[in-house]
Amino acid sequence: MKKTIKYITLTLCIASVSSASHADVKVGFLATLSGPSADVGRDQLDGFNLALEQLGGKLGGARVILIKEDDQQKPEVALGALSKLLEKDKVDVVTGLTFANIVMALQSKIGATDVPFLGSVAGVSAAAGAQCKSNLFVTSWQSDVPAEAMGKYLMDKGVKRISVMTPNFVGGKDKISGLKRFYKGEIVDEVYTPLNQLDFSAELTRLSASRPEAVFAFYPGGLGVTFMRQYQQAGLLGKIPLYTTNTIEGTSITAMGAAAIGAITADTWSPGSPGAESRQFVTAFEKKYARLPSAYAAFSYDAAMALDVAVATLKGDVSNRKALTRAIATTPFKSLRGAFRFGSNNYPVQNYHVFEIAKSSTGKPEFRLLAENVLQSHADAYASLCVAK
Known part of the structure:
Protein backbone atom coordinates (compact mmCIF):
# COMPACT_ATOMS: atom_id res chain seq x y z
CA MET A 1 0.00 0.00 0.00
CA LYS A 2 2.79 2.41 0.87
CA LYS A 3 4.45 1.72 -2.49
CA THR A 4 1.21 2.52 -4.28
CA ILE A 5 0.89 5.84 -2.43
CA LYS A 6 4.46 6.76 -3.31
CA TYR A 7 3.79 5.90 -6.96
CA ILE A 8 0.67 8.06 -7.04
CA THR A 9 2.52 10.94 -5.36
CA LEU A 10 5.37 10.69 -7.84
CA THR A 11 2.93 10.61 -10.74
CA LEU A 12 1.23 13.76 -9.46
CA CYS A 13 4.59 15.51 -9.10
CA ILE A 14 5.53 14.62 -12.68
CA ALA A 15 2.15 15.88 -13.90
CA SER A 16 2.70 19.10 -11.96
CA VAL A 17 6.14 19.64 -13.51
CA SER A 18 4.76 18.90 -16.98
CA SER A 19 1.92 21.38 -16.43
CA ALA A 20 4.36 24.04 -15.20
CA SER A 21 6.49 23.60 -18.30
CA HIS A 22 3.48 24.75 -20.35
CA ALA A 23 2.67 27.61 -17.97
CA ASP A 24 5.54 29.83 -19.08
CA VAL A 25 5.96 31.55 -22.44
CA LYS A 26 9.55 32.50 -23.22
CA VAL A 27 9.63 35.63 -25.35
CA GLY A 28 12.87 36.71 -26.98
CA PHE A 29 12.95 40.48 -27.51
CA LEU A 30 15.60 41.31 -30.13
CA ALA A 31 15.83 45.00 -31.02
CA THR A 32 18.15 47.98 -31.49
CA LEU A 33 18.57 49.22 -27.92
CA SER A 34 21.81 51.20 -28.27
CA GLY A 35 23.34 53.62 -30.76
CA PRO A 36 21.89 56.69 -32.54
CA SER A 37 18.55 54.99 -33.29
CA ALA A 38 18.07 53.32 -29.90
CA ASP A 39 14.91 55.38 -29.30
CA VAL A 40 13.08 53.14 -31.76
CA GLY A 41 14.02 49.94 -29.93
CA ARG A 42 13.31 51.53 -26.56
CA ASP A 43 9.80 52.43 -27.70
CA GLN A 44 9.26 48.89 -28.94
CA LEU A 45 10.33 47.50 -25.58
CA ASP A 46 8.28 49.98 -23.56
CA GLY A 47 5.16 49.37 -25.65
CA PHE A 48 5.49 45.62 -25.22
CA ASN A 49 6.11 45.93 -21.48
CA LEU A 50 3.09 48.20 -21.05
CA ALA A 51 0.90 45.55 -22.66
CA LEU A 52 2.39 42.85 -20.44
CA GLU A 53 1.73 44.98 -17.36
CA GLN A 54 -1.91 45.44 -18.37
CA LEU A 55 -2.15 41.69 -19.00
CA GLY A 56 -0.83 40.89 -15.53
CA GLY A 57 2.55 39.65 -16.79
CA LYS A 58 0.87 36.93 -18.81
CA LEU A 59 0.07 36.05 -22.41
CA GLY A 60 -3.05 33.97 -22.89
CA GLY A 61 -3.00 33.20 -19.17
CA ALA A 62 0.58 31.87 -19.27
CA ARG A 63 3.36 33.58 -17.31
CA VAL A 64 5.85 35.44 -19.51
CA ILE A 65 9.63 35.19 -19.27
CA LEU A 66 11.03 38.09 -21.33
CA ILE A 67 14.64 37.78 -22.52
CA LYS A 68 16.05 40.99 -24.02
CA GLU A 69 18.88 41.21 -26.56
CA ASP A 70 20.39 44.34 -28.13
CA ASP A 71 21.41 43.90 -31.77
CA GLN A 72 23.31 47.24 -31.65
CA GLN A 73 22.10 47.79 -35.24
CA LYS A 74 24.85 45.40 -36.35
CA PRO A 75 23.95 42.29 -38.40
CA GLU A 76 26.73 40.16 -36.90
CA VAL A 77 25.64 41.03 -33.36
CA ALA A 78 22.02 40.26 -34.24
CA LEU A 79 22.97 36.85 -35.63
CA GLY A 80 24.80 35.94 -32.43
CA ALA A 81 21.96 37.21 -30.25
CA LEU A 82 19.35 35.26 -32.20
CA SER A 83 21.42 32.09 -31.97
CA LYS A 84 21.50 32.53 -28.20
CA LEU A 85 17.74 33.08 -28.00
CA LEU A 86 16.94 30.04 -30.12
CA GLU A 87 19.59 27.56 -29.00
CA LYS A 88 20.42 28.45 -25.39
CA ASP A 89 17.31 30.23 -24.12
CA LYS A 90 14.97 28.13 -26.28
CA VAL A 91 12.42 30.91 -26.62
CA ASP A 92 8.90 30.18 -27.84
CA VAL A 93 8.59 33.36 -29.91
CA VAL A 94 10.80 36.27 -30.99
CA THR A 95 9.57 39.86 -31.23
CA GLY A 96 11.14 43.30 -31.70
CA LEU A 97 13.09 43.41 -35.01
CA THR A 98 13.85 47.10 -35.49
CA PHE A 99 15.85 47.70 -38.66
CA ALA A 100 15.42 46.31 -42.16
CA ASN A 101 19.08 45.41 -42.68
CA ILE A 102 19.00 43.35 -39.46
CA VAL A 103 15.87 41.45 -40.53
CA MET A 104 17.46 40.63 -43.88
CA ALA A 105 20.59 39.31 -42.14
CA LEU A 106 18.39 36.98 -40.05
CA GLN A 107 16.37 35.52 -42.92
CA SER A 108 18.15 32.16 -43.10
CA LYS A 109 17.86 31.61 -39.33
CA ILE A 110 14.20 32.58 -39.35
CA GLY A 111 13.49 30.15 -42.15
CA ALA A 112 15.39 27.31 -40.45
CA THR A 113 13.26 27.26 -37.28
CA ASP A 114 9.61 26.67 -36.36
CA VAL A 115 9.74 29.47 -33.77
CA PRO A 116 7.36 32.28 -34.80
CA PHE A 117 8.73 35.81 -35.23
CA LEU A 118 6.47 38.80 -34.61
CA GLY A 119 8.29 41.94 -35.70
CA SER A 120 6.93 45.35 -34.78
CA VAL A 121 8.93 47.79 -36.94
CA ALA A 122 11.03 46.53 -39.86
CA GLY A 123 8.83 45.66 -42.84
CA VAL A 124 11.28 44.74 -45.56
CA SER A 125 9.98 44.46 -49.13
CA ALA A 126 11.90 41.25 -49.86
CA ALA A 127 10.61 39.59 -46.69
CA ALA A 128 7.06 40.60 -47.63
CA GLY A 129 7.43 39.09 -51.09
CA ALA A 130 9.72 36.49 -52.60
CA GLN A 131 11.62 35.82 -49.37
CA CYS A 132 8.57 35.69 -47.10
CA LYS A 133 8.50 33.12 -44.31
CA SER A 134 5.42 31.36 -42.94
CA ASN A 135 6.68 32.00 -39.38
CA LEU A 136 7.53 35.71 -39.83
CA PHE A 137 4.80 38.25 -39.01
CA VAL A 138 4.94 42.05 -38.96
CA THR A 139 2.53 44.19 -36.92
CA SER A 140 3.71 47.59 -38.24
CA TRP A 141 3.55 47.80 -42.04
CA GLN A 142 5.53 46.89 -45.08
CA SER A 143 7.98 49.76 -45.16
CA ASP A 144 6.84 51.19 -48.51
CA GLY A 272 -3.31 61.90 -32.72
CA SER A 273 -5.28 58.87 -33.89
CA PRO A 274 -8.97 58.72 -32.98
CA GLY A 275 -10.58 55.86 -31.08
CA ALA A 276 -11.04 55.04 -27.39
CA GLU A 277 -8.42 52.27 -27.31
CA SER A 278 -5.83 54.53 -28.91
CA ARG A 279 -6.50 57.38 -26.46
CA GLN A 280 -6.34 55.02 -23.49
CA PHE A 281 -3.01 53.65 -24.72
CA VAL A 282 -1.53 57.14 -25.13
CA THR A 283 -2.68 58.12 -21.62
CA ALA A 284 -1.29 54.93 -20.04
CA PHE A 285 2.02 55.22 -21.91
CA GLU A 286 2.50 58.87 -20.92
CA LYS A 287 1.69 58.06 -17.29
CA LYS A 288 4.19 55.19 -17.16
CA TYR A 289 7.05 56.62 -19.23
CA ALA A 290 6.50 60.41 -19.06
CA ARG A 291 6.60 60.82 -22.86
CA LEU A 292 4.35 60.39 -25.86
CA PRO A 293 4.42 56.97 -27.49
CA SER A 294 5.62 56.55 -31.04
CA ALA A 295 3.93 54.36 -33.62
CA TYR A 296 6.69 51.84 -32.87
CA ALA A 297 5.47 51.58 -29.28
CA ALA A 298 1.90 51.10 -30.51
CA PHE A 299 2.95 48.39 -32.97
CA SER A 300 4.84 46.56 -30.23
CA TYR A 301 1.88 46.89 -27.86
CA ASP A 302 -0.24 45.31 -30.58
CA ALA A 303 2.33 42.51 -30.98
CA ALA A 304 1.81 41.60 -27.33
CA MET A 305 -1.97 41.71 -27.77
CA ALA A 306 -1.75 39.49 -30.85
CA LEU A 307 0.33 36.99 -28.87
CA ASP A 308 -2.10 37.14 -25.97
CA VAL A 309 -5.08 35.96 -28.00
CA ALA A 310 -2.98 33.43 -29.95
CA VAL A 311 -1.63 31.82 -26.78
CA ALA A 312 -5.12 31.84 -25.26
CA THR A 313 -6.44 29.72 -28.14
CA LEU A 314 -3.78 27.14 -27.25
CA LYS A 315 -4.77 27.30 -23.56
CA GLY A 316 -1.28 28.49 -22.67
CA ASP A 317 0.52 25.49 -24.19
CA VAL A 318 3.02 26.86 -26.74
CA SER A 319 5.14 23.73 -26.97
CA ASN A 320 3.92 23.17 -30.53
CA ARG A 321 5.55 26.10 -32.32
CA LYS A 322 3.76 25.43 -35.61
CA ALA A 323 0.43 25.54 -33.80
CA LEU A 324 1.45 28.87 -32.25
CA THR A 325 2.34 30.20 -35.71
CA ARG A 326 -1.07 29.15 -37.05
CA ALA A 327 -2.78 30.76 -34.06
CA ILE A 328 -1.00 34.08 -34.67
CA ALA A 329 -2.01 33.99 -38.33
CA THR A 330 -5.66 33.17 -37.79
CA THR A 331 -6.74 34.65 -34.42
CA PRO A 332 -8.11 38.22 -34.62
CA PHE A 333 -7.02 40.70 -31.94
CA LYS A 334 -8.13 44.21 -31.04
CA SER A 335 -5.58 46.59 -32.53
CA LEU A 336 -5.05 50.18 -31.38
CA ARG A 337 -5.50 51.08 -35.05
CA GLY A 338 -9.00 49.68 -35.36
CA ALA A 339 -9.43 47.54 -38.48
CA PHE A 340 -6.43 45.20 -38.79
CA ARG A 341 -5.70 41.75 -40.15
CA PHE A 342 -2.67 39.84 -41.37
CA GLY A 343 -2.63 39.46 -45.14
CA SER A 344 -1.56 36.44 -47.15
CA ASN A 345 2.12 37.26 -46.50
CA ASN A 346 1.67 37.88 -42.72
CA TYR A 347 1.94 41.65 -43.24
CA PRO A 348 -0.86 44.05 -42.23
CA VAL A 349 -3.96 44.96 -44.18
CA GLN A 350 -5.03 48.25 -42.60
Whole structure:
Protein backbone atom coordinates (compact mmCIF):
# COMPACT_ATOMS: atom_id res chain seq x y z
CA MET A 1 0.00 0.00 0.00
CA LYS A 2 2.79 2.41 0.87
CA LYS A 3 4.45 1.72 -2.49
CA THR A 4 1.21 2.52 -4.28
CA ILE A 5 0.89 5.84 -2.43
CA LYS A 6 4.46 6.76 -3.31
CA TYR A 7 3.79 5.90 -6.96
CA ILE A 8 0.67 8.06 -7.04
CA THR A 9 2.52 10.94 -5.36
CA LEU A 10 5.37 10.69 -7.84
CA THR A 11 2.93 10.61 -10.74
CA LEU A 12 1.23 13.76 -9.46
CA CYS A 13 4.59 15.51 -9.10
CA ILE A 14 5.53 14.62 -12.68
CA ALA A 15 2.15 15.88 -13.90
CA SER A 16 2.70 19.10 -11.96
CA VAL A 17 6.14 19.64 -13.51
CA SER A 18 4.76 18.90 -16.98
CA SER A 19 1.92 21.38 -16.43
CA ALA A 20 4.36 24.04 -15.20
CA SER A 21 6.49 23.60 -18.30
CA HIS A 22 3.48 24.75 -20.35
CA ALA A 23 2.67 27.61 -17.97
CA ASP A 24 5.54 29.83 -19.08
CA VAL A 25 5.96 31.55 -22.44
CA LYS A 26 9.55 32.50 -23.22
CA VAL A 27 9.63 35.63 -25.35
CA GLY A 28 12.87 36.71 -26.98
CA PHE A 29 12.95 40.48 -27.51
CA LEU A 30 15.60 41.31 -30.13
CA ALA A 31 15.83 45.00 -31.02
CA THR A 32 18.15 47.98 -31.49
CA LEU A 33 18.57 49.22 -27.92
CA SER A 34 21.81 51.20 -28.27
CA GLY A 35 23.34 53.62 -30.76
CA PRO A 36 21.89 56.69 -32.54
CA SER A 37 18.55 54.99 -33.29
CA ALA A 38 18.07 53.32 -29.90
CA ASP A 39 14.91 55.38 -29.30
CA VAL A 40 13.08 53.14 -31.76
CA GLY A 41 14.02 49.94 -29.93
CA ARG A 42 13.31 51.53 -26.56
CA ASP A 43 9.80 52.43 -27.70
CA GLN A 44 9.26 48.89 -28.94
CA LEU A 45 10.33 47.50 -25.58
CA ASP A 46 8.28 49.98 -23.56
CA GLY A 47 5.16 49.37 -25.65
CA PHE A 48 5.49 45.62 -25.22
CA ASN A 49 6.11 45.93 -21.48
CA LEU A 50 3.09 48.20 -21.05
CA ALA A 51 0.90 45.55 -22.66
CA LEU A 52 2.39 42.85 -20.44
CA GLU A 53 1.73 44.98 -17.36
CA GLN A 54 -1.91 45.44 -18.37
CA LEU A 55 -2.15 41.69 -19.00
CA GLY A 56 -0.83 40.89 -15.53
CA GLY A 57 2.55 39.65 -16.79
CA LYS A 58 0.87 36.93 -18.81
CA LEU A 59 0.07 36.05 -22.41
CA GLY A 60 -3.05 33.97 -22.89
CA GLY A 61 -3.00 33.20 -19.17
CA ALA A 62 0.58 31.87 -19.27
CA ARG A 63 3.36 33.58 -17.31
CA VAL A 64 5.85 35.44 -19.51
CA ILE A 65 9.63 35.19 -19.27
CA LEU A 66 11.03 38.09 -21.33
CA ILE A 67 14.64 37.78 -22.52
CA LYS A 68 16.05 40.99 -24.02
CA GLU A 69 18.88 41.21 -26.56
CA ASP A 70 20.39 44.34 -28.13
CA ASP A 71 21.41 43.90 -31.77
CA GLN A 72 23.31 47.24 -31.65
CA GLN A 73 22.10 47.79 -35.24
CA LYS A 74 24.85 45.40 -36.35
CA PRO A 75 23.95 42.29 -38.40
CA GLU A 76 26.73 40.16 -36.90
CA VAL A 77 25.64 41.03 -33.36
CA ALA A 78 22.02 40.26 -34.24
CA LEU A 79 22.97 36.85 -35.63
CA GLY A 80 24.80 35.94 -32.43
CA ALA A 81 21.96 37.21 -30.25
CA LEU A 82 19.35 35.26 -32.20
CA SER A 83 21.42 32.09 -31.97
CA LYS A 84 21.50 32.53 -28.20
CA LEU A 85 17.74 33.08 -28.00
CA LEU A 86 16.94 30.04 -30.12
CA GLU A 87 19.59 27.56 -29.00
CA LYS A 88 20.42 28.45 -25.39
CA ASP A 89 17.31 30.23 -24.12
CA LYS A 90 14.97 28.13 -26.28
CA VAL A 91 12.42 30.91 -26.62
CA ASP A 92 8.90 30.18 -27.84
CA VAL A 93 8.59 33.36 -29.91
CA VAL A 94 10.80 36.27 -30.99
CA THR A 95 9.57 39.86 -31.23
CA GLY A 96 11.14 43.30 -31.70
CA LEU A 97 13.09 43.41 -35.01
CA THR A 98 13.85 47.10 -35.49
CA PHE A 99 15.85 47.70 -38.66
CA ALA A 100 15.42 46.31 -42.16
CA ASN A 101 19.08 45.41 -42.68
CA ILE A 102 19.00 43.35 -39.46
CA VAL A 103 15.87 41.45 -40.53
CA MET A 104 17.46 40.63 -43.88
CA ALA A 105 20.59 39.31 -42.14
CA LEU A 106 18.39 36.98 -40.05
CA GLN A 107 16.37 35.52 -42.92
CA SER A 108 18.15 32.16 -43.10
CA LYS A 109 17.86 31.61 -39.33
CA ILE A 110 14.20 32.58 -39.35
CA GLY A 111 13.49 30.15 -42.15
CA ALA A 112 15.39 27.31 -40.45
CA THR A 113 13.26 27.26 -37.28
CA ASP A 114 9.61 26.67 -36.36
CA VAL A 115 9.74 29.47 -33.77
CA PRO A 116 7.36 32.28 -34.80
CA PHE A 117 8.73 35.81 -35.23
CA LEU A 118 6.47 38.80 -34.61
CA GLY A 119 8.29 41.94 -35.70
CA SER A 120 6.93 45.35 -34.78
CA VAL A 121 8.93 47.79 -36.94
CA ALA A 122 11.03 46.53 -39.86
CA GLY A 123 8.83 45.66 -42.84
CA VAL A 124 11.28 44.74 -45.56
CA SER A 125 9.98 44.46 -49.13
CA ALA A 126 11.90 41.25 -49.86
CA ALA A 127 10.61 39.59 -46.69
CA ALA A 128 7.06 40.60 -47.63
CA GLY A 129 7.43 39.09 -51.09
CA ALA A 130 9.72 36.49 -52.60
CA GLN A 131 11.62 35.82 -49.37
CA CYS A 132 8.57 35.69 -47.10
CA LYS A 133 8.50 33.12 -44.31
CA SER A 134 5.42 31.36 -42.94
CA ASN A 135 6.68 32.00 -39.38
CA LEU A 136 7.53 35.71 -39.83
CA PHE A 137 4.80 38.25 -39.01
CA VAL A 138 4.94 42.05 -38.96
CA THR A 139 2.53 44.19 -36.92
CA SER A 140 3.71 47.59 -38.24
CA TRP A 141 3.55 47.80 -42.04
CA GLN A 142 5.53 46.89 -45.08
CA SER A 143 7.98 49.76 -45.16
CA ASP A 144 6.84 51.19 -48.51
CA VAL A 145 3.23 51.71 -47.49
CA PRO A 146 3.26 54.85 -45.27
CA ALA A 147 5.13 56.53 -48.14
CA GLU A 148 2.52 55.20 -50.57
CA ALA A 149 -0.10 57.02 -48.49
CA MET A 150 1.96 60.19 -48.62
CA GLY A 151 2.46 59.81 -52.37
CA LYS A 152 -1.29 59.59 -52.86
CA TYR A 153 -1.86 62.58 -50.58
CA LEU A 154 0.67 64.67 -52.54
CA MET A 155 -1.11 63.77 -55.78
CA ASP A 156 -4.49 64.60 -54.25
CA LYS A 157 -3.10 68.02 -53.25
CA GLY A 158 -1.69 68.69 -56.72
CA VAL A 159 1.99 68.93 -55.68
CA LYS A 160 3.91 68.63 -58.96
CA ARG A 161 7.66 68.85 -58.10
CA ILE A 162 9.40 67.35 -55.08
CA SER A 163 12.85 66.39 -53.84
CA VAL A 164 13.42 63.32 -51.65
CA MET A 165 15.95 62.57 -48.93
CA THR A 166 16.59 59.39 -46.90
CA PRO A 167 19.38 57.28 -45.37
CA ASN A 168 20.99 54.91 -47.86
CA PHE A 169 19.74 51.55 -46.55
CA VAL A 170 17.06 49.08 -47.52
CA GLY A 171 14.39 50.71 -45.31
CA GLY A 172 15.03 54.12 -46.85
CA LYS A 173 14.98 52.75 -50.38
CA ASP A 174 11.69 50.98 -49.62
CA LYS A 175 10.21 54.32 -48.55
CA ILE A 176 11.17 55.98 -51.83
CA SER A 177 9.85 52.99 -53.80
CA GLY A 178 6.53 53.32 -52.01
CA LEU A 179 6.35 57.05 -52.64
CA LYS A 180 6.99 56.57 -56.36
CA ARG A 181 4.30 53.90 -56.59
CA PHE A 182 1.63 56.54 -55.93
CA TYR A 183 3.35 59.87 -56.62
CA LYS A 184 3.48 60.54 -60.37
CA GLY A 185 4.77 64.11 -60.28
CA GLU A 186 8.38 65.12 -60.98
CA ILE A 187 11.11 64.14 -58.51
CA VAL A 188 13.76 66.76 -59.18
CA ASP A 189 16.41 65.33 -56.82
CA GLU A 190 17.03 62.16 -54.80
CA VAL A 191 19.50 62.40 -51.92
CA TYR A 192 20.74 59.28 -50.08
CA THR A 193 22.92 59.75 -47.00
CA PRO A 194 24.94 57.22 -44.95
CA LEU A 195 22.87 55.65 -42.16
CA ASN A 196 25.18 57.10 -39.49
CA GLN A 197 25.48 60.62 -40.98
CA LEU A 198 24.44 63.43 -38.62
CA ASP A 199 25.39 66.57 -40.60
CA PHE A 200 22.99 67.29 -43.44
CA SER A 201 24.04 70.86 -44.24
CA ALA A 202 25.47 70.08 -47.69
CA GLU A 203 22.47 67.97 -48.67
CA LEU A 204 19.98 70.58 -47.48
CA THR A 205 21.77 73.26 -49.51
CA ARG A 206 21.50 70.96 -52.51
CA LEU A 207 17.77 70.41 -51.88
CA SER A 208 17.15 74.13 -51.63
CA ALA A 209 18.98 74.70 -54.90
CA SER A 210 16.77 72.17 -56.71
CA ARG A 211 13.76 74.42 -55.96
CA PRO A 212 11.08 71.80 -55.38
CA GLU A 213 7.51 72.61 -54.33
CA ALA A 214 7.99 70.25 -51.39
CA VAL A 215 10.43 67.80 -49.81
CA PHE A 216 9.72 64.20 -48.81
CA ALA A 217 12.11 62.86 -46.16
CA PHE A 218 12.48 59.76 -44.03
CA TYR A 219 14.89 59.70 -41.06
CA PRO A 220 14.09 57.29 -38.20
CA GLY A 221 14.90 57.57 -34.49
CA GLY A 222 17.56 60.03 -33.35
CA LEU A 223 18.44 60.78 -36.98
CA GLY A 224 15.01 62.33 -37.33
CA VAL A 225 15.58 64.78 -34.49
CA THR A 226 18.88 65.89 -36.03
CA PHE A 227 17.39 66.18 -39.50
CA MET A 228 14.36 68.22 -38.40
CA ARG A 229 16.45 70.65 -36.37
CA GLN A 230 18.84 71.19 -39.28
CA TYR A 231 15.93 71.59 -41.72
CA GLN A 232 14.62 74.40 -39.52
CA GLN A 233 18.08 75.93 -39.00
CA ALA A 234 18.58 76.02 -42.78
CA GLY A 235 15.43 78.14 -43.01
CA LEU A 236 13.59 75.54 -45.07
CA LEU A 237 10.65 74.55 -42.85
CA GLY A 238 8.65 77.68 -43.58
CA LYS A 239 10.00 77.94 -47.11
CA ILE A 240 9.64 74.44 -48.59
CA PRO A 241 6.85 72.28 -47.09
CA LEU A 242 8.11 69.05 -45.55
CA TYR A 243 6.24 65.77 -45.97
CA THR A 244 7.51 62.70 -44.18
CA THR A 245 6.80 59.27 -42.78
CA ASN A 246 8.24 57.73 -39.61
CA THR A 247 10.55 60.67 -38.93
CA ILE A 248 8.42 62.60 -36.42
CA GLU A 249 7.31 60.26 -33.65
CA GLY A 250 5.84 60.60 -30.20
CA THR A 251 9.27 59.90 -28.76
CA SER A 252 11.08 62.54 -30.79
CA ILE A 253 8.50 65.29 -31.24
CA THR A 254 9.31 66.88 -27.86
CA ALA A 255 13.02 67.01 -28.69
CA MET A 256 12.23 68.54 -32.10
CA GLY A 257 10.01 71.23 -30.58
CA ALA A 258 9.25 74.09 -32.96
CA ALA A 259 11.31 72.39 -35.68
CA ALA A 260 8.49 69.89 -36.21
CA ILE A 261 5.59 72.34 -36.42
CA GLY A 262 4.13 72.58 -39.90
CA ALA A 263 5.42 69.23 -41.15
CA ILE A 264 2.98 66.68 -42.59
CA THR A 265 3.34 62.97 -41.83
CA ALA A 266 1.58 59.77 -42.93
CA ASP A 267 1.14 56.53 -41.00
CA THR A 268 -1.40 53.97 -39.88
CA TRP A 269 -1.22 55.30 -36.29
CA SER A 270 0.02 58.33 -34.37
CA PRO A 271 -0.70 59.81 -30.91
CA GLY A 272 -3.31 61.90 -32.72
CA SER A 273 -5.28 58.87 -33.89
CA PRO A 274 -8.97 58.72 -32.98
CA GLY A 275 -10.58 55.86 -31.08
CA ALA A 276 -11.04 55.04 -27.39
CA GLU A 277 -8.42 52.27 -27.31
CA SER A 278 -5.83 54.53 -28.91
CA ARG A 279 -6.50 57.38 -26.46
CA GLN A 280 -6.34 55.02 -23.49
CA PHE A 281 -3.01 53.65 -24.72
CA VAL A 282 -1.53 57.14 -25.13
CA THR A 283 -2.68 58.12 -21.62
CA ALA A 284 -1.29 54.93 -20.04
CA PHE A 285 2.02 55.22 -21.91
CA GLU A 286 2.50 58.87 -20.92
CA LYS A 287 1.69 58.06 -17.29
CA LYS A 288 4.19 55.19 -17.16
CA TYR A 289 7.05 56.62 -19.23
CA ALA A 290 6.50 60.41 -19.06
CA ARG A 291 6.60 60.82 -22.86
CA LEU A 292 4.35 60.39 -25.86
CA PRO A 293 4.42 56.97 -27.49
CA SER A 294 5.62 56.55 -31.04
CA ALA A 295 3.93 54.36 -33.62
CA TYR A 296 6.69 51.84 -32.87
CA ALA A 297 5.47 51.58 -29.28
CA ALA A 298 1.90 51.10 -30.51
CA PHE A 299 2.95 48.39 -32.97
CA SER A 300 4.84 46.56 -30.23
CA TYR A 301 1.88 46.89 -27.86
CA ASP A 302 -0.24 45.31 -30.58
CA ALA A 303 2.33 42.51 -30.98
CA ALA A 304 1.81 41.60 -27.33
CA MET A 305 -1.97 41.71 -27.77
CA ALA A 306 -1.75 39.49 -30.85
CA LEU A 307 0.33 36.99 -28.87
CA ASP A 308 -2.10 37.14 -25.97
CA VAL A 309 -5.08 35.96 -28.00
CA ALA A 310 -2.98 33.43 -29.95
CA VAL A 311 -1.63 31.82 -26.78
CA ALA A 312 -5.12 31.84 -25.26
CA THR A 313 -6.44 29.72 -28.14
CA LEU A 314 -3.78 27.14 -27.25
CA LYS A 315 -4.77 27.30 -23.56
CA GLY A 316 -1.28 28.49 -22.67
CA ASP A 317 0.52 25.49 -24.19
CA VAL A 318 3.02 26.86 -26.74
CA SER A 319 5.14 23.73 -26.97
CA ASN A 320 3.92 23.17 -30.53
CA ARG A 321 5.55 26.10 -32.32
CA LYS A 322 3.76 25.43 -35.61
CA ALA A 323 0.43 25.54 -33.80
CA LEU A 324 1.45 28.87 -32.25
CA THR A 325 2.34 30.20 -35.71
CA ARG A 326 -1.07 29.15 -37.05
CA ALA A 327 -2.78 30.76 -34.06
CA ILE A 328 -1.00 34.08 -34.67
CA ALA A 329 -2.01 33.99 -38.33
CA THR A 330 -5.66 33.17 -37.79
CA THR A 331 -6.74 34.65 -34.42
CA PRO A 332 -8.11 38.22 -34.62
CA PHE A 333 -7.02 40.70 -31.94
CA LYS A 334 -8.13 44.21 -31.04
CA SER A 335 -5.58 46.59 -32.53
CA LEU A 336 -5.05 50.18 -31.38
CA ARG A 337 -5.50 51.08 -35.05
CA GLY A 338 -9.00 49.68 -35.36
CA ALA A 339 -9.43 47.54 -38.48
CA PHE A 340 -6.43 45.20 -38.79
CA ARG A 341 -5.70 41.75 -40.15
CA PHE A 342 -2.67 39.84 -41.37
CA GLY A 343 -2.63 39.46 -45.14
CA SER A 344 -1.56 36.44 -47.15
CA ASN A 345 2.12 37.26 -46.50
CA ASN A 346 1.67 37.88 -42.72
CA TYR A 347 1.94 41.65 -43.24
CA PRO A 348 -0.86 44.05 -42.23
CA VAL A 349 -3.96 44.96 -44.18
CA GLN A 350 -5.03 48.25 -42.60
CA ASN A 351 -5.90 51.93 -43.07
CA TYR A 352 -3.45 54.85 -43.45
CA HIS A 353 -3.95 58.49 -42.50
CA VAL A 354 -2.18 61.85 -42.80
CA PHE A 355 -1.41 64.03 -39.78
CA GLU A 356 -0.24 67.62 -39.39
CA ILE A 357 2.22 68.64 -36.69
CA ALA A 358 0.54 71.67 -35.13
CA LYS A 359 1.12 73.91 -32.13
CA SER A 360 -0.99 72.87 -29.16
CA SER A 361 -2.65 75.24 -26.67
CA THR A 362 0.46 74.88 -24.50
CA GLY A 363 2.73 75.81 -27.41
CA LYS A 364 4.11 72.28 -27.79
CA PRO A 365 3.84 70.36 -31.07
CA GLU A 366 1.09 67.76 -31.37
CA PHE A 367 -0.31 65.39 -33.99
CA ARG A 368 -3.61 66.42 -35.58
CA LEU A 369 -5.54 64.24 -37.99
CA LEU A 370 -5.53 65.93 -41.39
CA ALA A 371 -6.89 63.26 -43.75
CA GLU A 372 -8.43 59.97 -42.65
CA ASN A 373 -8.26 56.72 -44.64
CA VAL A 374 -6.06 58.05 -47.44
CA LEU A 375 -5.51 54.34 -48.10
CA GLN A 376 -8.19 51.97 -46.79
CA SER A 377 -7.93 48.21 -46.09
CA HIS A 378 -4.64 48.47 -47.91
CA ALA A 379 -2.21 45.57 -48.44
CA ASP A 380 1.38 45.95 -49.62
CA ALA A 381 2.52 45.54 -53.21
CA TYR A 382 4.61 42.41 -52.55
CA ALA A 383 2.02 40.00 -51.12
CA SER A 384 1.40 38.33 -54.48
CA LEU A 385 5.08 37.32 -54.63
CA CYS A 386 4.88 35.42 -51.33
CA VAL A 387 4.59 31.66 -51.88
CA ALA A 388 5.97 30.38 -48.53
CA LYS A 389 2.50 29.96 -47.07
